[in-house]
Structure formats: C-alpha cells, structure tokens
Amino acid sequence: MKRSSIKDIAKLAxxxxxxxxxxxxxxxxxxxxxxxxxxxFEIAETINYTPNKIAKxxxxxxxxxxxxxxxxxxxxxxxxxxxxxxxxALKLGYTLIIGSSDENAEKFKKLTExxxxxxxxxxxVAPVAGSExxxxxxxxxxxxVVTIDRYLKGVTVPGITINNQEIAENTTSLLLNKNxxxxxxxxxETELPHLLDRQHGFEKAVHSSKKxxxxxxxLVGLENIAEEVHSQLxxxxxKSPENTALYFSSNKLAVAGLSYLVKNNIKxxxxxxxxxxxxxxxxxxxxxxxxxxxxxIEAMAEEAIKLLDGQINNYTATEKRxxxxxxxxxKASFNK
Amino acid sequence: MKRSSIKDIAKLAxxxxxxxxxxxxxxxxxxxxxxxxxxxFEIAETINYTPNKIAKxxxxxxxxxxxxxxxxxxxxxxxxxxxxxxxxALKLGYTLIIGSSDENAEKFKKLTExxxxxxxxxxxVAPVAGSExxxxxxxxxxxxVVTIDRYLKGVTVPGITINNQEIAENTTSLLLNKNxxxxxxxxxETELPHLLDRQHGFEKAVHSSKKxxxxxxxLVGLENIAEEVHSQLxxxxxKSPENTALYFSSNKLAVAGLSYLVKNNIKxxxxxxxxxxxxxxxxxxxxxxxxxxxxxIEAMAEEAIKLLDGQINNYTATEKRxxxxxxxxxKASFNK
DNA sequence: CTGAAAGCGCTTACAG
DNA sequence: CTGAAAGCGCTTACAG
Numbered sequence: 001m002k003r004s005s006i007k008d009i010a011k012l013a014x015x016x017x018x019x020x021x022x023x024x025x026x027x028x029x030x031x032x033x034x035x036x037x038x039x040x041f042e043i044a045e046t047i048n049y050t051p052n053k054i055a056k057x058x059x060x061x062x063x064x065x066x067x068x069x070x071x072x073x074x075x076x077x078x079x080x081x082x083x084x085x086x087x088x089a090l091k092l093g094y095t096l097i098i099g100s101s102d103e104n105a106e107k108f109k110k111l112t113e114x115x116x117x118x119x120x121x122x123x124x125v126a127p128v129a130g131s132e133x134x135x136x137x138x139x140x141x142x143x144x145v146v147t148i149d150r151y152l153k154g155v156t157v158p159g160i161t162i163n164n165q166e167i168a169e170n171t172t173s174l175l176l177n178k179n180x181x182x183x184x185x186x187x188x189e190t191e192l193p194h195l196l197d198r199q200h201g202f203e204k205a206v207h208s209s210k211k212x213x214x215x216x217x218x219l220v221g222l223e224n225i226a227e228e229v230h231s232q233l234x235x236x237x238x239k240s241p242e243n244t245a246l247y248f249s250s251n252k253l254a255v256a257g258l259s260y261l262v263k264n265n266i267k268x269x270x271x272x273x274x275x276x277x278x279x280x281x282x283x284x285x286x287x288x289x290x291x292x293x294x295x296x297i298e299a300m301a302e303e304a305i306k307l308l309d310g311q312i313n314n315y316t317a318t319e320k321r322x323x324x325x326x327x328x329x330x331k332a333s334f335n336k
Numbered sequence: 337m338k339r340s341s342i343k344d345i346a347k348l349a350x351x352x353x354x355x356x357x358x359x360x361x362x363x364x365x366x367x368x369x370x371x372x373x374x375x376x377f378e379i380a381e382t383i384n385y386t387p388n389k390i391a392k393x394x395x396x397x398x399x400x401x402x403x404x405x406x407x408x409x410x411x412x413x414x415x416x417x418x419x420x421x422x423x424x425a426l427k428l429g430y431t432l433i434i435g436s437s438d439e440n441a442e443k444f445k446k447l448t449e450x451x452x453x454x455x456x457x458x459x460x461v462a463p464v465a466g467s468e469x470x471x472x473x474x475x476x477x478x479x480x481v482v483t484i485d486r487y488l489k490g491v492t493v494p495g496i497t498i499n500n501q502e503i504a505e506n507t508t509s510l511l512l513n514k515n516x517x518x519x520x521x522x523x524x525e526t527e528l529p530h531l532l533d534r535q536h537g538f539e540k541a542v543h544s545s546k547k548x549x550x551x552x553x554x555l556v557g558l559e560n561i562a563e564e565v566h567s568q569l570x571x572x573x574x575k576s577p578e579n580t581a582l583y584f585s586s587n588k589l590a591v592a593g594l595s596y597l598v599k600n601n602i603k604x605x606x607x608x609x610x611x612x613x614x615x616x617x618x619x620x621x622x623x624x625x626x627x628x629x630x631x632x633i634e635a636m637a638e639e640a641i642k643l644l645d646g647q648i649n650n651y652t653a654t655e656k657r658x659x660x661x662x663x664x665x666x667k668a669s670f671n672k
Numbered sequence: 673c674t675g676a677a678a679g680c681g682c683t684t685a686c687a688g
Numbered sequence: 689c690t691g692a693a694a695g696c697g698c699t700t701a702c703a704g
Binding site for chain 1: 339384386387388389390391393394399400401408409410411412415416418419422423426431432433434435436449450451452453454455477562591594595598599616617618619620621622623
C-alpha cells in the first residue's frame with residue numbers, strides 16, 4: 001500500500017515539489033504556467049495521488065480532527081448529538097474522533113490525553129463528575145475545548161447548555177396549576193450540575209406555589225435504572241394511583257417509568273399524567289403520546305462547532321457560554 | 337498552545353534527541369545509563385511533555401486511527417456497534433474516527449477518501465448500495481478494510497456478517513409450525529444483500545413447508561418508515577386480525593409496526609404474533625415482551641477489530657469472511 | 673552508552 | 689514563472 005507522493009509527481013512532471021504543492025493547493029500568490037499546472041493535475045490523476053494530511057498537519061499544526069467525548073456513544077441522546085456534530089463539523093472540513101468516558105473521570109482524562117496526542121484541533125466534551133482538574137488543565141494550556149450538554153461548577157470552559165432550571169421550573173408550574181393530589185419527581189442521584197438544575201427548577205416552582213400537593217422524589221443511581229425506578233414507583237405510586245403526575249428528568253428514566261405503567265396497566269392521562277425531559281422514539285410505543293421537553297440538539301451542535309472553530313482560529317480565550325432554550329412539546333399524556 | 341517537544345527535553349538534559357526518543361519509547365536495544373534515563377523522565381514530567389503522534393505517524397506510517405463508516409451513527413444498531421468497536425479498538429491502542437454515509441454511495445466514497453487522507457490504518461465499513469467500486473479500489477491498493485453488518489455482491493472484502501438467511505429460515509419455520517392463517521413479512525425495498533438474505537430465508541422456509549397459509553409481503557423504502565408501515569398494515573392486516581403472525585426484518589420496522597398495533601389496540605399474542613430482527617430498548621414499552629433475533633454485536637465488533645488489526649500488521653491479503661450466529665430470544669409475543 | 677544524520681511528506685518564505 | 693532549502697517532531701540504522 002505504498003502511496004504516491006508529491007515527490008513522485010514532481011519527478012514525473014520534471015518540476016520541483018514546491019511547484020506541485022502550489023498547484024495542488026491552488027495557491028493564488030504563485031503564478032504557475034497553465035501548461036505545468038495542467039500536466040501536474042494529469043499526473044496526479046493517473047498515479048492516483050492522494051495527499052497525506054498527516055504530513056501537512058505536521059507542518060501546518062492543524063489536523064482538522066476534532067475529539068468528541070461523551071458519556072456513552074450508544075446512548076440515544078449522545079449518538080444523535082454526535083450525528084449532528086458530525087454534519088456541522090464536516091461542513092467546516094473537520095472529522096470527528098470519538099470516545100466514551102463511561103462517567104469515569106480517569107477514563108475521561110485518558111481520552112483527553114489520547115486526543116491531545118493525536119493533535120486534534122479541539123475537543124467537544126460532556127464532562128463527567130470529578131473532571132474539573134482535567135478541564136482546567138486543558139484551559140490552562142489553551143487547548144480549544146467546548147462543553148456540551150453538561151458543565152462543571154468552578155471551571156469556566158466555553159460551552160453549550162440549555163436552560164435546564166428555567167424550563168424545569170416553568171413546566172413544573174404547569175403541573176402545579178392542574179391540581180394534582182401528588183407530584184413525583186424522578187431524577188438521578190448525581191452531582192452533575194445540569195441535572196441538579198432540573199431538580200432545583202422543579203423545587204423552586206413547588207416552593208413558590210400556593211397549592212397544597214404532596215411532593216415526592218425518586219432519585220436513582222446510574223446503574224440498574226429500570227429496576228430502581230420500578231421498585232420505587234411501586235412504593236411511591238402503587239398499583240392504582242389517582243390524580244398523580246410524574247415528572248421524569250431524562251428520557252431513560254421516563255422509559256423505565258412508562259414501562260412500569262404499561263406493566264401495571266395504569267392509564268395515562270386518566271390516572272397519571274406524565275412529563276419527561278428529552279425525546280426518544282421509544283415513546284411511540286406507549287399508548288398515549290408523551291409530553292416532553294425537547295432540547296434543540298441541532299442548534300446545540302451547530303453552536304458547539306462554531307464556538308470551537310472560533311477558538312481554533314482566533315485563539316480568543318473565549319469564556320463564552322451559550323444557553324439555548326428547550327421547548328415543551330405538549331401531548332396527550334398531560335391533559336387532565 | 338505551544339507544546340514542548342523532544343528537542344526541548346534534549347536541550348534541557350544536555351543529550352541528543354535520539355537519546356530522548358530511546359528513553360521515552362523504552363526501547364530495549366539501546367542501553368542508556370540509569371542516570372540520564374531518570375533525568376529525561378523528570379524533565380519530561382516537569383515541562384509537561386506529551387508526544388506528538390502526528391510526527392511519529394509520519395515516520396512510522398501508522399496513525400493508530402481507524403475509520404468507521406456506518407449508514408447513520410444515530411441509528412441505535414450502529415451506535416451500539418460503534419460503542420463496542422470503540423472498546424475493542426482501544427484495547428489495541430486504536431481510536432475511532434466516524435462518518436455517516438446516509439446510504440449514499442457518493443458520500444460513502446467521499447468518506448473513504450477523507451479517511452484515507454487522514455491516513456487511518458484501516459477502515460470498518462457498512463457499505464451502501466452502489467459502493468462496489470469504492471470497495472474494490474480500496475482492496476486494489478491493499479487498504480485494510482473490513483465490512484460489518486452488510487456485504488456487497490461481487491466484491492470479496494474481509495468482513496463480519498451474521499447468518500441472516502439461515503436464522504430467518506429457521507425462525508420462519510417456527511412460525512409455520514404454529515398454523516397461522518396468515519403470515520406477513522415486513523421488510524425493506526432494497527438491494528442490500530444482507531437484507532435480501534433475510535427475505536430469501538423467509539421465503540425458503542415458506543416454500544419448503546407443506547402448510548397452507550396466506551403469505552403477504554410489505555416492503556417499504558428507507559424514508560418515512562413509520563407512515564408506510566402503518567398504511568400498509570392497515571391494508572394487509574386491518575383493524576381486528578385473527579391468528580396472524582408478523583415477521584419484521586429490522587427493529588425499526590418492528591417499532592413502526594408495534595406502534596400500529598398499540599394504536600389500534602390489537603392484542604399480542606392473542607390476535608397477532610410477532611417476531612422481529614434486532615433488539616431495541618423500545619420493545620420494553622410494548623405491553624407484551626417481544627420475541628426477537630439477537631445479533632451478537634459484541635462478538636461482531638471483536639472479530640471486526642481482530643480481522644482489521646490482522647490485515648494492518650501482516651498485510652496478509654485476507655479474504656476471510658466471518659459469519660457469526662444470531663440467536664432467537666423467545667418471549668411472549670410469539671406464544672400462541 | 674550516546675550522538676549525528678537522514679528521512680517521513682508536506683508547506684512556504686525567499687531568491688532568482 | 690519556478691526551484692532550493694529549511695523545517696514541522698519524531699524514529700532508527702549506523703558509527704563511534
């Protein structure tokens with residue numbers, strides 16, 4: 001698999017490698033005769049020349065590679081995000097190299113090191129709990145980084161988030177207005193700020209409301225989500241609830257909860273109303289259409305790439321955080 | 337973001353760059369005094385040296401990058417595959433760069449070119465219809481490639497598939513034995529061989545059976561799957577079917593079909609039995625557990641990486657195809 | 673035990 | 689209009 005190089009073309013064309021380089025890169029500054037230009041293109045074509053970007057990278061210090069670190073690429077939210085990022089990146093000539101951190105700060109760090117050694121031009125990361133130091137180090141050496149989805153307290157990395165607290169507060173207020181006897185918040189036991197924001201938004205709405213309504217929380221770990229949600233819903237919700245609302249703070253939690261409802265033949269919205277964060281195709285198999293909070297994934301991807309590309313090209317030490325608005329998609333699951 | 341290089345270390349340590357390189361790479365052949373060795377490690381540590389793999393790649397002609405081309409990384413099957421490939425690749429020191437072809441032969445070709453320019457050591461691809469030529473070219477220049485999931489007629493690229501036809505035939509036989517009045521095969525209108533294999537397996541079982549049963553086919557395009565499946569099921573299955581079986585040749589089709597059943601309150605397995613190719617979390621929201629054909633994704637990923645790594649390191653022009661066995665996971669949706 | 677040197681495939685300021 | 693040359697950050701056969 002010996003590839004042909006610029007040198008081969010130069011030899012065949014009887015010109016210098018410099019000339020070949022100028023022609024192939026269509027540089028304007030240098031005027032090359034139409035004749036040699038044509039000859040060079042022809043030869044390149046016939047010997048099937050493809051440029052070695054590695055060599056170019058070494059010289060230009062740009063690889064056109066972007067590192068993407070998510071918690072798990074097989075997670076629906078992240079794979080959809082990855083897809084959107086891929087498209088936006090490609091438009092600017094970047095390709096994505098990916099890694100999954102598994103919510104492990106050590107692995108997260110390892111991935112940033114690996115990517116940095118591969119000389120990626122920048123990184124798009126969903127940081128995990130405990131990776132503050134790693135992000136600080138990257139910022140310190142001015143490595144272009146943007147965070148997506150998540151952020152961490154105490155480190156100011158440019159990044160994209162949505163208005164988690166606000167949208168949670170607003171949607172919770174809607175629930176409160178409907179006079180349920182009981183509202184159950186289903187969330188994660190976590191330190192991740194963006195998830196806590198959702199919880200705080202919920203609580204803020206509850207506290208500023210004058211309604212008397214029983215509030216319950218179900219908080220589960222990241223493992224065995226389905227089992228935990230099922231057993232806790234069994235305790236908190238029971239088998240034949242009435243006039244109750246469930247507020248799920250992620251699509252995974254929602255799917256776990258909905259499967260409990262299906263198994264126990266609990267009717268939505270007759271017995272229980274449902275709101276969930278994030279969409280998923282899975283909702284389509286539920287008998288009632290689910291009301292959910294939709295994140296603007298495409299816009300998030302676009303902004304992330306834009307922000308990163310800006311850093312890469314200007315070295316402006318942007319401390320810019322972009323907050324986009326999520327949107328409530330109201331469906332039947334929430335019509336009392 | 338000026339990084340320190342081997343040269344900086346050499347200068348600070350008062351040795352040559354060669355010596356630094358030997359020490360950092362722990363080469364055995366060269367014996368370096370414990371003293372300079374220690375000094376070099378210390379200096380590397382304090383100036384926060386990280387190797388530039390791009391430079392190394394240029395010299396060694398190995399990037400430790402693998403290109404992955406799937407139809408769409410946001411597709412559940414492919415994102416799960418990507419995750420498994422990522423893990424297996426990492427064990428051998430490779431990282432993955434990804435691209436989605438969108439079933440477009442031109443884009444597929446572009447991606448292979450892009451990846452080849454990035455000097456990936458090899459590619460793992462799910463080829464699209466019409467990309468025979470592209471694959472042949474890669475084979476011709478001996479670029480290490482393996483196919484996953486799919487394969488193409490007429491080009492012998494090493495790759496991993498499952499026993500699509502066989503498992504389809506076997507599972508269809510099970511259906512036939514249950515004496516349904518009607519069996520409906522739901523598949524794609526496609527030229528992709530691995531999907532046709534599923535269809536052929538189905539048909540083979542039907543033809544070699546002595547039962548008299550009404551057989552119907554629903555074939556849909558890749559766009560608007562849900563709508564097409566719904567409208568065709570409405571025609572073929574109706575609103576209150578009896579003693580009918582549905583055979584879905586992918587999880588996407590199954591989800592579309594199941595949502596039709598939910599919407600029309602058709603009972604599984606009382607009225608209709610269901611078998612589907614591939615699993616998905618989505619099945620969990622269906623009232624009845626779904627019987628499905630499980631692909632051994634982890635093993636497929638492992639074999640793919642192994643096969644590719646073999647090609648990369650030996651340049652053995654392997655024409656090896658690996659066929660792994662899928663497995664029927666029998667659940668209630670298929671208990672008459 | 674260590675270093676000088678060539679070279680991987682490019683780019684680009686400079687000279688002519 | 690074109691070329692000689694330096695250099696990006698490494699590796700590695702060779703010499704001493």
